[in-house]
Amino acid sequence: MKFSLGNIIKGDRTLWVVLFFLSLASILIVYSATGRLAYREAGGFTAHYLIRHSIFIAIGFGVMAFLVNVVPVKFYSLIAPTALIFTIGLLILALIQYKLTGKATPRSLDLKFISFQPAELAKLSLVMFGAKMLASRQKTEKELRTAFLWVLGASGLVCGIISIGNISTAAVIFMGMMGLMFVARVPLKFLGLTALAGILMALLxxxxxxxxxxxxxxxxxxxxxxxxxxxxxxxxxxGTTQADFAKLAIFEGGLIGKGPGSSDVSNYMEAAYNDFIYAILVEEYGVVGGVFIALLYLIFLFRGVSIVRASSRTFPAFLTTGIVLIYSIQAFVNMSVSTGLVPVTGQPLPWISMGGTSMIFTAAGFGLILSVSYLNKKDDKAEQQEQPVVVNVPDEDQELK
Known part of the structure; x- marks a missing residue:
């Protein structure tokens, strides 16, 4: 078979284009926002983090291509319970390591050869488990209630552990799971009681x-x-807080921005390349650039809805729903923090903020969505091939006339 890009880039083409533009924006902004970090950690070699980040983006695209071409969607249903148990084990291990070593937070797990945040894996494994439970129990309200209890229990356990070190991430994941259960037709009375309990918990x-x-x-x-x-x-x-610097960056950006690499505020912000990267983006590319990035995330959300609606199978539809909701909520929270709409919290901008293993987990999430879109196309093609061809044969009497 002749090699071509089309044989690798499968699934929703619009989503691939969105990821390309997000990647381009990410590389440009990370390079601008890591100047101070490079002088402090890389001996002044400003291209250090640019190269590192570009490598992780390239690996991420490789992960997406591998998942959409090699791994069948039904595989995620098979491994869902095991993946969830494994994730819970990693979250607990991170807590134990936090207590024994006295780290600042239990967010990350250091395994010597690799360090990562188990919460990033939890986003995927919890959605896979929730999609499996909800997809297999859709016939009666009793089955839906059983699925609801399983998903609520798993979400409460996972998000409860995560909240010990990162309340905002736990909230983002839980909101995504609530949205998934709504799409899966869980009765509103159950979701309403859960939302009320969540509000009371937050007040407590x-x-x-x-x-x-x-x-x-x-x-x-x-x-x-x-x-x-x-x-x-x-x-x-x-005027010394991160939120103040973010507002200053947006103010200085104006309508069209100061230009690529012209950010001054990033030299004073600790999280310019992560939690507040959207503010630096607006500083350099203005409101026009900020709106463009927000539009890309909206396109991602709408394409996710289209993929869900096109799916003829419940598990792939629910799998896509959960992942799209979590990443969309995360993006909204990040941009809202930078613009001062919500309290400051540490949420990276998906596929734009600088990261290592978190980029790989995010790529895996995008890979699952692309796999479902590719499965939809194969199902549509198979359905069209199975339809009988109707040939209009003229009636014999009519033909004689």
Whole structure:
């Protein structure tokens, strides 16, 4: 078979184009935003993080191509329970390592040869498990209730562990799972009670934070960030917070921006290449560039909806739903933090913020979506081939006339 790009780039072509433009924006902004980091960590070699990030993006595209060409979608249904148990084990191991080593947070797990955040794997394994449970129990309300309890229990356990080190990531994942259950026709009374319980839990966390011991440090951070957003940050009076720098970057960007590589604010921000990368993007490319990136994520969301609607099988449809919702919510949160719409929280911008293994896990998520879109095309083609060909044969009497 003759080699061609079309034989590798399978699935939704629009989604591939969106990922290409996101990759291009990511490389440009990461290079601009890592100048300070390069002087501090790489001896002033400013291209260090550009090369590193470009390599991870290339690996990510390789992962997507591998998944869409080699791994069948039904494989994810088979491994879903095992993947979830494995993920829970990694999350617990990260907590144990955090307690034994005294790390700042239990977000990452250091295995000597590799360090990564188990929460990134949890996004995929939890969605696979939820999609499997919901897809296999769609006939009666009793089956849906059983599936709801399984998915709610798994989501509560996983997100509860993650929240010890990263409340915002736990919230993003849980909201994505709620959206998945809504699409899977779980009765609204169950979802409503769950949402009410979530609101009550958030209120409990907020008001109990002052009396909790320091070992519950994320609760104090959770409350402080909400208070700072509502009442204003005392440090903001001196203009020294990350949120202040983000607002300054957006203000200086104006309509068309200062130009590629012309960011000044990134030299003063600790998270310019990660949590606040959208602000640096607007500083260099203006409101026009910021709207363009937001539009790309909207296209991603709408293409995800199209893939779900085109799917004739429940598991692939639910798998796509969960992943698309989680990444869309994550992107919205990141952009909202940079623009000051929501309290400051640490959420990277999917496929744009600098990352290592997190980029690979994100690529795997995109690969699953592309695999489902490719499966839809194969199903449509097979259905068309199975349809009988109707030949209009003239009636004999009519032909004599």
């Amino acid at each position: 966390m907020y008001f109990s934070a002052p009396i909790m011991p320091k070992s519950f440090g994320r609760l104090q951070t959770f409350k402080q960030r909400i208070d700072d957003h509502i009442h204003g940050d005392k440090e903001s009076e001196e």
